[in-house]
Amino acid sequence: MAAHPEPAPRIDVVAALKEAGLAALVALGLAIPLVGFQTVERIDGLGIDTRFGWVAVAVAAVFAGRLLLIFVQGSRHWGSRPKRRFVRLGENTKSHLRIVGMIGLAFGLAMPLLPFADRYYVDLGTTVLIYVMLGWGLNIVVGLAGLLDLGYVAFYAIGAYSFALFAIHFDVSFWAALPVAGILAAFLGVLLGFPVLRLRGDYLAIVTLGFGEIIRIILLNWYDFTGGPNGLSGIPRPSFFGLEFSRGEGGFAATFGLDYSPMHRLIFLYYVILVLALITNLFTLRIRRLPVGRAWEALREDEIACRALGINPTITKLSAFAIGAMFGGFAGAFFATRQGFISPESFTFLESALILAVVVLGGMGSQTGVVIAALFLVLLPEFARELAQFRMLLFGGAMVLIMIWRPRGLLAHREPTVRLSDGPPAAEQSA
Amino acid sequence: MRGAGGMEYFLQQLINGLTLGAIYGLIAIGYTMVYGIIGMINFAHGEIFMIGAFVSLISFLVLGTIGLTWIPLALLIVLITAMLFTSIYGWAIERIAYRPLRGSFRLAPLISAIGMSIFLQNYVQILQGARVKPLQPVITGGFVVADSGDFTVVLSYLQIIIMATTLALMIGFWAVITRTPFGRSQRACQQDRLMAGLVGINVDRTISLTFVTGAALAAVAGLLVTLYYGVIDFFIGFLAGLKAFTAAVLGGIGSLPGAMLGGLLIGLIEAFWAAYFDSEYKDVAAFSILVLVLIFKPTGLLGRPEVEKV
Numbered sequence: 220m221a222a223h224p225e226p227a228p229r230i231d232v233v234a235a236l237k238e239a240g241l242a243a244l245v246a247l248g249l250a251i252p253l254v255g256f257q258t259v260e261r262i263d264g265l266g267i268d269t270r271f272g273w274v275a276v277a278v279a280a281v282f283a284g285r286l287l288l289i290f291v292q293g294s295r296h297w298g299s300r301p302k303r304r305f306v307r308l309g310e311n312t313k314s315h316l317r318i319v320g321m322i323g324l325a326f327g328l329a330m331p332l333l334p335f336a337d338r339y340y341v342d343l344g345t346t347v348l349i350y351v352m353l354g355w356g357l358n359i360v361v362g363l364a365g366l367l368d369l370g371y372v373a374f375y376a377i378g379a380y381s382f383a384l385f386a387i388h389f390d391v392s393f394w395a396a397l398p399v400a401g402i403l404a405a406f407l408g409v410l411l412g413f414p415v416l417r418l419r420g421d422y423l424a425i426v427t428l429g430f431g432e433i434i435r436i437i438l439l440n441w442y443d444f445t446g447g448p449n450g451l452s453g454i455p456r457p458s459f460f461g462l463e464f465s466r467g468e469g470g471f472a473a474t475f476g477l478d479y480s481p482m483h484r485l486i487f488l489y490y491v492i493l494v495l496a497l498i499t500n501l502f503t504l505r506i507r508r509l510p511v512g513r514a515w516e517a518l519r520e521d522e523i524a525c526r527a528l529g530i531n532p533t534i535t536k537l538s539a540f541a542i543g544a545m546f547g548g549f550a551g552a553f554f555a556t557r558q559g560f561i562s563p564e565s566f567t568f569l570e571s572a573l574i575l576a577v578v579v580l581g582g583m584g585s586q587t588g589v590v591i592a593a594l595f596l597v598l599l600p601e602f603a604r605e606l607a608q609f610r611m612l613l614f615g616g617a618m619v620l621i622m623i624w625r626p627r628g629l630l631a632h633r634e635p636t637v638r639l640s641d642g643p644p645a646a647e648q649s650a
Numbered sequence: 651m652r653g654a655g656g657m658e659y660f661l662q663q664l665i666n667g668l669t670l671g672a673i674y675g676l677i678a679i680g681y682t683m684v685y686g687i688i689g690m691i692n693f694a695h696g697e698i699f700m701i702g703a704f705v706s707l708i709s710f711l712v713l714g715t716i717g718l719t720w721i722p723l724a725l726l727i728v729l730i731t732a733m734l735f736t737s738i739y740g741w742a743i744e745r746i747a748y749r750p751l752r753g754s755f756r757l758a759p760l761i762s763a764i765g766m767s768i769f770l771q772n773y774v775q776i777l778q779g780a781r782v783k784p785l786q787p788v789i790t791g792g793f794v795v796a797d798s799g800d801f802t803v804v805l806s807y808l809q810i811i812i813m814a815t816t817l818a819l820m821i822g823f824w825a826v827i828t829r830t831p832f833g834r835s836q837r838a839c840q841q842d843r844l845m846a847g848l849v850g851i852n853v854d855r856t857i858s859l860t861f862v863t864g865a866a867l868a869a870v871a872g873l874l875v876t877l878y879y880g881v882i883d884f885f886i887g888f889l890a891g892l893k894a895f896t897a898a899v900l901g902g903i904g905s906l907p908g909a910m911l912g913g914l915l916i917g918l919i920e921a922f923w924a925a926y927f928d929s930e931y932k933d934v935a936a937f938s939i940l941v942l943v944l945i946f947k948p949t950g951l952l953g954r955p956e957v958e959k960v
Contacts, residue, residue: 245738245741245742248735248738249735249738249739249742251735252704252705252708252709252731252735253701253704253705253708253773253774253777253778254777256708256711256712257777257778257779258707258708258711258778258779258783260781264784264786265707265711265783265784265785266711266715267708267711267712267715361757365756365757367757367760367761369764411941414941414944414945415941415944417948418944418948421690421691421760422899422944422948424691424760425691425892425895425899425940426940426941426944428892429892429896429937429940429941430937430941432889432892432933432937433933433934433937433938436930436931436933436934437934439930440930440931568888572764572768575761575764579761583757608776609772609776611768611771611772612768612769612772612773612776614765614768615765615766615767615768615769615770615771615772616765616769617765618761618762618764618765618768618769619746619747619762619765619766619769622747622751622754622758622759622761622762622765623747623750623751623762626751626754626755626758
């Protein structure tokens with residue numbers, strides 16, 4: 220069609236107005252009960268206030284927005300051009316991603332040593348990296364294997380609680396308990412996944428959601444073991460190969476002849492999570508090229524074809540599910556040692572949704588996308604405090620819009636990692 | 651009340667469980683119909699139920715402010731308002747979040763639905779506040795069914811209303827599905843959407859109407875919960891949605907009588923678990939049943955096996 224001159228965009232103004240009017244009418248119906256009236260607490264019970272001004276604003280906004288959308292769509296010729304643009308966009312970002320990834324890695328390594336890095340920034344960086352690691356862990360499950368896990372936080376919680384309990388009751392150090400936390404989380408992942416992964420994908424989503432709730436309820440009610448809503452406190456901090464970050468003799472600072480500073484521990488924690496996250500990333504990048512990793516991506520694309528080729532879908536999915544759970548467990552153990560205190564409140568569904576948002580907004584399967592999304596989701600409420608209460612609202616809205624606009628996420632990884640040699644040029648390993 | 655054994659205690663739990671089950675059943679129908687017609691789990695359906703509860707609460711308050719206090723009329727008006735406005739939400743959600751994704755890859759509508767669910771929760775929280783909203787009891791009193799001296803079995807008027815409303819809606823809804831043109835196109839789309847479109851059924855409109863009816867039934871459930879518990883907050887949709895979905899799976903997803911049966915069973919299990927074992931773990935019981943059903947009978951009690959064709 221490229222040879223033909225593009226027909227001038229013609230927009231039927233009357234139809235557009237009619238369409239926008241309908242949208243405004245629906246908006247009116249949506250706004251009247253929940254925007255137009257507000258429940259207020261009065262002395263004699265619940266009362267009601269009206270804010271019809273807001274309704275008018277909302278309806279006007281929808282009317283204008285719908286008109287704008289029609290004109291934008293009309294002038295852009297949807298259906299013929301966007302597809303090509305998306306491909307080109309994908310090509311562009313692909314070559315830049317490596318450079319961006321390198322710069323990001325260098326910045327991540329140097330961050331705590333930069334002059335502006337005070338307590339607050341190092342701590343914030345640690346939080347970002349926890350979400351990056353969780354995102355990368357969940358990316359194995361959602362992005363590579365295409366399994367929607369809505370209870371990822373359960374594995375995070377299991378990691379945190381198993382480390383905390385081991386450390387409190389048996390005096391096990393962080394490094395010794397870390398693998399145990401991961402293995403326990405993976406084991407529970409297998410237990411949960413085995414029955415469910417044989418079924419349609421959507422069931423997995425709802426069962427993991429229920430599983431996350433079960434774990435939270437158990438943590439909340441098993442007072443003797445988990446401390447119930449009070450949580451567990453007094454979780455030991457990690458040590459630098461046996462050296463405590465404490466003042467005085469035998470501490471980290473004294474051994475290396477430095478002045479004691481509480482920053483040492485924060486910087487150490489930052490590097491621990493950085494290394495853990497990078498291990499997750501490296502693991503994912505390598506396993507993608509192994510037969511099992513290729514099987515995950517193939518399963519995501521077409522399960523029936525995979526079965527015909529002799530891949531056992533249940534075992535393959537189970538491995539992705541368990542490995543994702545294991546990294547969640549690692550991150551949980553780190554979270555526990557960093558906070559020194561954990562309670563069921565840190566492991567709600569909201570947290571699962573947040574981690575999923577990191578993966579989905581970043582682009583399923585894209586490792587760089589996860590970093591960008593984690594930065595965005597953690598830093599946005601940090602730097603825009605007045606927006607904090609709208610945070611989840613924006614996340615939810617963004618998830619819907621991104622699915623509609625680019626169903627595979629912003630930086631989607633759709634290219635197969637490995638290709639036959641006489642096919643199209645081998646796909647660059649996109650980080 | 652705990653510890654009282656015997657027939658009377660059992661009877662009371664049976665009544666409570668059936669009441670709860672009727673409400674779950676109403677919500678479960680929305681899940682099962684949507685799943686049947688477009689094969690997706692509508693995660694936002696729990697939120698639709700929550701919005702129904704809020705619209706009911708607000709309507710009650712508005713009626714109270716303008717001084718309408720004759721209860722039967724007030725109930726009727728609230729019922730109609732809640733169904734109407736909540737249906738608009740159901741329609742809009744389908745139009746905005748799901749329709750553009752029809753034919754997209756498998757996970758896209760599911761993620762969009764989760765996004766919608768988070769969005770709606772926070773939308774209501776911001777607009778109406780995060781505090782629990784209490785409502786004065788509207789209907790009080792009841793029959794004494796049995797009295798053994800130390801334990802009285804009460805069937806409240808409200809419980810009768812809940813069960814009667816549910817029963818009436820079920821019958822009405824069943825008639826709509828089996829005897830009207832909409833029901834016919836709904837069933838046709840469920841069997842084969844492409845073929846239904848070829849023989850002249852407006853598939854888009856049928857799907858929209860499916861969401862609208864599902865939302866209207868969820869709104870009734872919202873109203874009944876508001877009356878029954880007297881308190882609601884922006885988060886009630888999450889647990890109720892999860893349990894109603896469990897009910898739909900238990901009964902066999904895609905099957906309407908299954909949804910009702912599953913709802914009743916989940917309600918009964920929850921009531922008896924809370925009464926005889928541990929009320930803190932009653933939610934755990936419901937989810938464990940979901941997992942067990944999926945292991946041993948993935949098609950549910952009344953569902954048909956799903957055959958995947960290439």
